[in-house]
Amino acid sequence: MQGTVDSQATAIAVDHAHEHPDFRVLGLLVFLISESLMFGGLFAAYLLLRGMHEQWPPEGTEVELLVPTINTIILISSSFVIHYGDVAIKKDDVRGMRKWYWITAAMGAVFLSGQVYEYLTLGYGLRTNVFANCFYVMTGFHGLHVFVGILLILGVIWRSRRPGHYNAHKHTGVAMAEIYWHFVDVIWIILFTLLYILTRF
Amino acid sequence: MAQAQLPLDTPLSLPEHPKAWKWYDYFTFNVDHKVIGIQYLVTAFIFYLIGGLMAVAMRTELATANSDFLDPNLYNAFLTNHGTIMIFLWVVPAAIGGFGNYLVPLMVGARDMAFPRLNALAFWLNPPAGALLLASFLFGGAQAGWTSYPPLSTITATTAQSMWILAIVLAGTSSIMGSVNFIVTIWKMKVPSMRWDQLPLFCWAMLATSLLALVSTPVLAVGLILLLFDINFGTSFYKPDAGGNVVIYQHLFWFYSHPAVYLMILPIFGIMSEVIPVHARKPIFGYQAIAYSSLAICCVGLFVWVHHMFTSGTPPWMRMFFTISTLIVAVPTGVKIFSWVATLWGGKIRLNSAMLFAIGLLSMFVLGGLSGVTLGTAPVDIHVHDTYYVVAHFHYVLFGGSVFGLYAGIYHWFPKMTGRLLDERLGILHFILTLIGTNLTFLPMHELGLKGMPRRVAMYDPQFESINLICTIGAFVLAFSIIPFLINIIWSWNKGKIAGDNPWGGLSLEWTTSSPPLIENWKVLPVVTKGPYDYGIEQRKGSTDEDDDEKE
Amino acid sequence: MEQIPASIWTLTAGVVVTLISFWVGHHHGLLPEQASEQAPLVDNFFDIMLTIGTALFLVVQGAIILFVIRYRRRAGEEGDGLPVEGNLPLEAFWTAIPALIVIFLGIYSVDIFQRMGGLNPGDHAMHSMHTPKPAMAVVAEAPSKTTSDATALLAAAPTPEIGIGASPDVQGKAPDVVVDVTGMQYAWIFTYPDSGIVSGELHIPVGKDVQLNLSARDVIHSFWVPQFRLKQDAIPGVPTELRFKATKVGTYPVVCAELCGGYHGAMRTQVIVHTPEDFEAWRSQNQAIATAPVIPSLSDRHVEEMGVTPQLVAQVEAMTHHHSPAKL
Ligand code: HEA
Numbered sequence A: 001m002q003g004t005v006d007s008q009a010t011a012i013a014v015d016h017a018h019e020h021p022d023f024r025v026l027g028l029l030v031f032l033i034s035e036s037l038m039f040g041g042l043f044a045a046y047l048l049l050r051g052m053h054e055q056w057p058p059e060g061t062e063v064e065l066l067v068p069t070i071n072t073i074i075l076i077s078s079s080f081v082i083h084y085g086d087v088a089i090k091k092d093d094v095r096g097m098r099k100w101y102w103i104t105a106a107m108g109a110v111f112l113s114g115q116v117y118e119y120l121t122l123g124y125g126l127r128t129n130v131f132a133n134c135f136y137v138m139t140g141f142h143g144l145h146v147f148v149g150i151l152l153i154l155g156v157i158w159r160s161r162r163p164g165h166y167n168a169h170k171h172t173g174v175a176m177a178e179i180y181w182h183f184v185d186v187i188w189i190i191l192f193t194l195l196y197i198l199t200r201f
Numbered sequence B: 001m002a003q004a005q006l007p008l009d010t011p012l013s014l015p016e017h018p019k020a021w022k023w024y025d026y027f028t029f030n031v032d033h034k035v036i037g038i039q040y041l042v043t044a045f046i047f048y049l050i051g052g053l054m055a056v057a058m059r060t061e062l063a064t065a066n067s068d069f070l071d072p073n074l075y076n077a078f079l080t081n082h083g084t085i086m087i088f089l090w091v092v093p094a095a096i097g098g099f100g101n102y103l104v105p106l107m108v109g110a111r112d113m114a115f116p117r118l119n120a121l122a123f124w125l126n127p128p129a130g131a132l133l134l135a136s137f138l139f140g141g142a143q144a145g146w147t148s149y150p151p152l153s154t155i156t157a158t159t160a161q162s163m164w165i166l167a168i169v170l171a172g173t174s175s176i177m178g179s180v181n182f183i184v185t186i187w188k189m190k191v192p193s194m195r196w197d198q199l200p201l202f203c204w205a206m207l208a209t210s211l212l213a214l215v216s217t218p219v220l221a222v223g224l225i226l227l228l229f230d231i232n233f234g235t236s237f238y239k240p241d242a243g244g245n246v247v248i249y250q251h252l253f254w255f256y257s258h259p260a261v262y263l264m265i266l267p268i269f270g271i272m273s274e275v276i277p278v279h280a281r282k283p284i285f286g287y288q289a290i291a292y293s294s295l296a297i298c299c300v301g302l303f304v305w306v307h308h309m310f311t312s313g314t315p316p317w318m319r320m321f322f323t324i325s326t327l328i329v330a331v332p333t334g335v336k337i338f339s340w341v342a343t344l345w346g347g348k349i350r351l352n353s354a355m356l357f358a359i360g361l362l363s364m365f366v367l368g369g370l371s372g373v374t375l376g377t378a379p380v381d382i383h384v385h386d387t388y389y390v391v392a393h394f395h396y397v398l399f400g401g402s403v404f405g406l407y408a409g410i411y412h413w414f415p416k417m418t419g420r421l422l423d424e425r426l427g428i429l430h431f432i433l434t435l436i437g438t439n440l441t442f443l444p445m446h447e448l449g450l451k452g453m454p455r456r457v458a459m460y461d462p463q464f465e466s467i468n469l470i471c472t473i474g475a476f477v478l479a480f481s482i483i484p485f486l487i488n489i490i491w492s493w494n495k496g497k498i499a500g501d502n503p504w505g506g507l508s509l510e511w512t513t514s515s516p517p518l519i520e521n522w523k524v525l526p527v528v529t530k531g532p533y534d535y536g537i538e539q540r541k542g543s544t545d546e547d548d549d550e551k552e
Numbered sequence C: 001m002e003q004i005p006a007s008i009w010t011l012t013a014g015v016v017v018t019l020i021s022f023w024v025g026h027h028h029g030l031l032p033e034q035a036s037e038q039a040p041l042v043d044n045f046f047d048i049m050l051t052i053g054t055a056l057f058l059v060v061q062g063a064i065i066l067f068v069i070r071y072r073r074r075a076g077e078e079g080d081g082l083p084v085e086g087n088l089p090l091e092a093f094w095t096a097i098p099a100l101i102v103i104f105l106g107i108y109s110v111d112i113f114q115r116m117g118g119l120n121p122g123d124h125a126m127h128s129m130h131t132p133k134p135a136m137a138v139v140a141e142a143p144s145k146t147t148s149d150a151t152a153l154l155a156a157a158p159t160p161e162i163g164i165g166a167s168p169d170v171q172g173k174a175p176d177v178v179v180d181v182t183g184m185q186y187a188w189i190f191t192y193p194d195s196g197i198v199s200g201e202l203h204i205p206v207g208k209d210v211q212l213n214l215s216a217r218d219v220i221h222s223f224w225v226p227q228f229r230l231k232q233d234a235i236p237g238v239p240t241e242l243r244f245k246a247t248k249v250g251t252y253p254v255v256c257a258e259l260c261g262g263y264h265g266a267m268r269t270q271v272i273v274h275t276p277e278d279f280e281a282w283r284s285q286n287q288a289i290a291t292a293p294v295i296p297s298l299s300d301r302h303v304e305e306m307g308v309t310p311q312l313v314a315q316v317e318a319m320t321h322h323h324s325p326a327k328l
């Protein structure tokens, strides 16, 4: 048959190895595009609702700034902390990596506790008004992402107990947790600007 | 970052050659992309039958002007679930999940998708999504249309509506996972010997589709999650009496759902670009134009969504801006259509079932596309929006386009998937019945809409009765047309003529492996020595006797 | 000798396609009768698109059929077709022509839309004079809590800025007749703010500039009169409008075009276009009764109990089709 690729005939010897390169980091980055559009949709809905109201946030549902600001500082610093972990594993320093990841997870936990504290002391709930709806859904959704990020970090720590699981050349999981954590951080900065700074000033 | 070597997840529990598999091996958790592809196709087809049965029930109801066969609320539940199932559980999973998974690794010369386990997970989100939709009938079924606009969706059959939302979110998650997989696979895993301009057009189409799904699906998820909160948790995002706004939902919904219509047609366009050259025995006409036009459709397609909202709460500038952006989509689409027609010119066309469906698609889709253009202009859309004219439009593009394309794909790749040929006589019968049924059902709907019949009604003005009866008869022809197809599939799967590795003389890589292909596709990876559409080129070099072809 | 017939064929085909397309564009008979100022504009535009569409369809379809017949594989034929991979001028041609067509259609639709008044919603100096609206007062008495909140909101809502507004010849002028239109499951209520008339049918004078202010009480509805070629959603919380001139005396259906629940299909009534004298007669006849307008019982049912009974529908249908509530 004249229309066939004569591949088999001229094939170079490609090993029948059950292996292919690890594209997980790339996959994660592509996935994060999707995630950012998810937040993008939320932000767009929020801005549209905001544009439709004379007074935003409505009286009685103003945001509190002190705890969230501390929280923000903690979350942003944690991005630097986790980066030290990455630097450590690249130097084959698994213990160092574990240390920095523990600290990051702890900072994440503090952030979440701060948020819960904020929820409890704000004086209004999810249903109070549209602003409160947005506030709780957006911060809650972000909090969920922080939670997932903490789980990823703990997963890395768990796996790193096995000697040699991560080393200077093989640390995809470590990198993925770090990338995800940075992403969660960047989203928080936008969220903080939209929900707190721009409603107060 | 160093790229570590990962073991590929091979389903080692199964024999290497699929011929030794049992049928139920296809329905267990399996990470092989071909098995997953077939799982998608079979499940989606079952949902197609269910969605089709709902359509037949609706058409029966609509045979007469008054509501006598179905209760109006049940009618709305059927209508909603018909649309939802057809889109989210039939065309999208069959085209993207089914053909995409089966073909992309084979076409790029990869042993599997980039993330096989993620791939399997993505598939297994679909059956529960379908189950949720069907189970929602226990609570009355979602009744607010597949668009589920609030406030109607927040006050009607709310339990069923919530299940509907969860089902769509599941299907959407599956679609995002699939997109990540396709993008990485096509981008990174084609055999090194394949140049980018030798990448089969189906893969270009899948790349465009995946990018589109990746950016639009999450926005739908947001819209639906806010709706879920409004229904169940007392928020008021879409409640006007509490400061919310219903039009925001429509923007979020259509920001996804317009691109979704391209999710349903771009892979089909990819199938067209594969099927036509093989059976016309000609290189595809305008390879680059077709590849780029997919990307163009995908970019422009992100900025046309308001054409579904020309009579909604949209200001004049929006109506005008989106009129123009919508019209622009006709240009890249036309480029594809003309290129396929030109591919037929001077060919030696093999008129088998696959090709017949491809050619049928060409004419049906053009009709649907042209009515789409009339809808794209705000002045005309104001008259025909939410009428049967729209129903006619989208069934021409969805049934005459997507479903015809899926059939073409099934006839074309069935031999590869099963090692056996489908019966041609049954195939041609299936095609003729489908073609007649499509036009009988959907052509008269144009007139219904223009003359004044709104869509989504269980009872209508008796003046439209005779035309509706024609549509209903057409729907029965369509239902009937499934029978030869089902017989063909089931019979040929076991007893069909042995196909051989390359029954059509195709040049793309999937034809270089056995039928059905081994696990991991090739013993030795192929080396690409010529393009996927180089039909007739060697023959040309060897002789000059085509010249009398032109004079004929 | 081979060349000449080919070009003659092409020419003939071109002429035939053109003729057929023009014929189809003018004689399709697919549109209902024209009864508003906007209708001829829309129809004209539709006819043009149908002409272009028919031509494009015939060309593509003709090419497909011709090629399939001419280049089909005959029995026993072997080998491949001509290896033509592209043709730049041809591809440029079939990109440019559709591009020109859609640019033309785009510009043309802006023009039509402008002449329909689509670019001027909100242009009605008169509107603010009609507050407080009697319609709202009546409707606000509805027992349902959510609805009265909604209507309170609506009453305070700004003038509509969405929909079809003043066409160029009446721009800046106040409309002759203003009607407040309220959509609810499953009926339309028409209120005439200056006379207090409340009706289940829309009565308007022919040739007069009419403005409908649309609102919805429960879910989205869509006000459509096919013979006017006009449609606009009535959206809870978002005021919208339709402004037009009816051009033909007669009775036309008012159809709800947006899915609004089980009996969406039964949500129909009529618009009666009167001669100006008849309209005045209708108005003075009904004004007397309008002092104590009765909103039928259907206003207090919907939001709470969505389980609509067939009896209700019969009731609604009877009401909307046979009696105007103002006359009850
Ligand atoms: C496969 C799915 C699919 C596809 C491909 C399309 C393609 C198009 N659709 Fe369609 N559409 C739907 C599925 C699809 N649609 C669905 C499901 C709905 C209804 C949703 C709902 O409300 O439930 C809908 C509704 C819909 C509307 C809203 C109508 C309304 O509710 O009032 C509009 C309006 O602009 C529209 C326009 C278009 C256009 C311009 C195209 C274009 O992409 C078409 C382009 C193709 C061609 C034009 C033909 C070939 C080209 C040539 C031969 C070149 C020359 C042509 C010209 C110069 C004109 N569609």
Ligand code: HEA
Pocket: B048, B049, B051, B052, B053, B055, B056, B058, B059, B079, B080, B082, B083, B084, B086, B087, B090, B091, B144, B145, B146, B147, B391, B395, B398, B399, B402, B403, B441, B455, B456, B457, B458, B471, B475, B478, B479, B480, B482, B486
């Ligand atoms: C890919 C998408 C797709 C497909 C394929 C179809 C296929 C069909 N559709 Fe539909 N349709 C939609 C997508 C699709 N539709 C959407 C999105 C809507 C809008 C919903 C909304 O408004 O919200 C819609 C709405 C819609 C309406 C409008 C209802 C209304 O507005 O009130 C109608 C009316 O006629 C209709 C009819 C049909 C018919 C007759 C078919 C036929 O082609 C179906 C043919 C049926 C079969 C081929 C299956 C028959 C099977 C058997 C008989 C089983 C045999 C069984 C065994 C052997 C076990 N569809």
Ligand code: CUA
Pocket: C183, C184, C185, C186, C220, C221, C222, C256, C257, C258, C259, C260, C261, C264, C265, C267
């Ligand atoms: Cu009101 Cu449909």
Ligand SMILES: [Cu+2]
Pocket: B257, B258, B261, B304, B305, B307, B308
């Ligand atoms: Cu669209």
